Amino acid sequence: MCKNIIPHNYQISIEDRRQSNQHNSFLLWFTGLSGSGKSTIANVVEQKLHQMGVKTFTLDGDNIRKGINKDLTFSPEDRTENIRRIAEVANLMVNAGLVTLAAFVSPYKKDRASIRSIVKDVNFVEIYINTSVEECERRDVKGLYKKARAGEIKNMTGISAPYEAPENPEIEINTEEESLDVAVQRIIDYITPKLKLNNE
Numbered sequence: 326m327c328k329n330i331i332p333h334n335y336q337i338s339i340e341d342r343r344q345s346n347q348h349n350s351f352l353l354w355f356t357g358l359s360g361s362g363k364s365t366i367a368n369v370v371e372q373k374l375h376q377m378g379v380k381t382f383t384l385d386g387d388n389i390r391k392g393i394n395k396d397l398t399f400s401p402e403d404r405t406e407n408i409r410r411i412a413e414v415a416n417l418m419v420n421a422g423l424v425t426l427a428a429f430v431s432p433y434k435k436d437r438a439s440i441r442s443i444v445k446d447v448n449f450v451e452i453y454i455n456t457s458v459e460e461c462e463r464r465d466v467k468g469l470y471k472k473a474r475a476g477e478i479k480n481m482t483g484i485s486a487p488y489e490a491p492e493n494p495e496i497e498i499n500t501e502e503e504s505l506d507v508a509v510q511r512i513i514d515y516i517t518p519k520l521k522l523n524n525e
């Protein structure tokens with residue numbers, strides 16, 4: 326399909342963009358069950374980075390599943406396609422020099438491995454928000470677990486669809502043991518050295 330597509334060589338490189346921003350660019354990928362705390366934590370991390378003068382952008386369900394991916398369902402195939410498209414968009418953002426945050430359930434190991442290869446290992450920080458399904462169900466932020474138990478949602482992750490936990494994430498947060506502030510600080514501490522340009 327891509328046979329006759331020959332990429333154009335642009336003169337401004339990712340390194341040029343990083344230099345003008347005065348920081349590195351990479352992807353912070355938050356994965357975990359619905360209600361685990363992905364959006365809450367990503368939001369505060371982004372605010373902190375913004376205050377530090379870092380150029381950021383967050384991809385989440387609101388700007389993706391209601392927009393570019395509004396044709397996709399929660400079937401296994403569509404979840405894979407959802408994550409593939411998001412990874413490609415995130416890669417463009419990293420190439421544009423942004424610290425990109427993405428908060429998606431992303432339940433399949435193979436899909437998360439593909440993101441890592443699309444954006445490259447060095448640019449990928451997998452953050453596993455490890456909150457038990459019991460706690461997510463207790464929170465039931467959006468009432469989805471109740472609907473799943475009532476059979477109104479067929480393939481709810483953690484209830485009637487699988488979640489394959491990461492084995493070696495760069496960062497793992499357990500929100501039942503760690504406060505929001507502590508979790509955010511741990512992420513900021515991990516990424517601060519990564520923000521430094523290679524020539525500094």
Ligand SMILES: Nc1ncnc2c1ncn2[C@@H]1O[C@H](COP(=O)(O)OS(=O)(=O)O)[C@@H](OP(=O)(O)O)[C@H]1O
Pocket residue numbers: 358359360363364386390399403404405407408428429430431432467469478479480481482486
């Ligand atoms: N069946 C089912 N399973 C899981 N989640 C569901 C489902 N149906 C709707 N929702 C809501 O959609 C959000 C998950 O979308 P994602 O794009 O992150 O999912 S996935 O990565 O493609 O699996 C998820 O958002 P978060 O709660 O922010 O995680 C849910 O609110």
Ligand SMILES: Nc1ncnc2c1ncn2[C@@H]1O[C@H](COP(=O)(O)OP(=O)(O)O)[C@@H](O)[C@H]1O
Pocket residue numbers: 357358359360361362363364365366428464466499500501503504505508
């Ligand atoms: N330590 C914590 N970190 C993050 N969220 C927490 C924590 N403790 C409780 N919560 C609550 O859990 C819920 C997580 O919801 P949300 O961030 O929307 O999850 P997700 O984006 O994974 O679906 C919020 O209501 C949040 O206030």
